[in-house]
Amino acid sequence: MLTVRPTAPNDLEALISWETERDTSMWLGETGPAWHARALADPDQEHVVATDGGTPVGFAVLAGLHRSEDVELRRIVIAPARRGTGRGRALLQAVLDWAYQQHGARTVWLDVKKHNHRARSLYESSGFTERETHGGATAEPDGTASDLVIMVHQSR
Secondary structure (H helix, E strand, O other): OEEEEEOOHHHHHHHHHHHOOHHHHOOOOOOOHHHHHHHHHOOOEEEEEEEEOOEEEEEEEEEOOOOOOEEEEEEEEEOHHHOOOOHHHHHHHHHHHHHHHHHOOOEEEEEEEOOOHHHHHHHHHOOOEEEEEEEEEEEOOOOOEEEEEEEEEEOO
16 A cells, blocks of 8 residues: 655655656756755655555655645656556555645646656546646757646646
């Protein structure tokens, strides 16, 4: 059974290693210890780990917790060995429930690269809808620009 708990400093080594996988790093902006340290230290963000039988299988970061009723899902990552097993969908649902129940969110929003079809499919099938697209909003390692799609999930 998947459970969500606050991230502890001793979780970070594994979480950071998941982000360095090619299939993950290509979809993320900044990564690494400093990024996670800032997220953990920021009272407007919440960094959580998903565990299955006590073993970490994914993590997520929520932001904008004290600014409005619109919470941002800033990052969600599943351990590479656990992809394709339903853990991503379960973590997404758990994080949405957490945002609505623990933080009183009315909406949860995220941005995703337009060409990240796997993630967009998960988000759409979980009730997210496209709000807008920002053309050329993020730079790729090869110097090209990618569009970011803003997606929103409404509280039920």
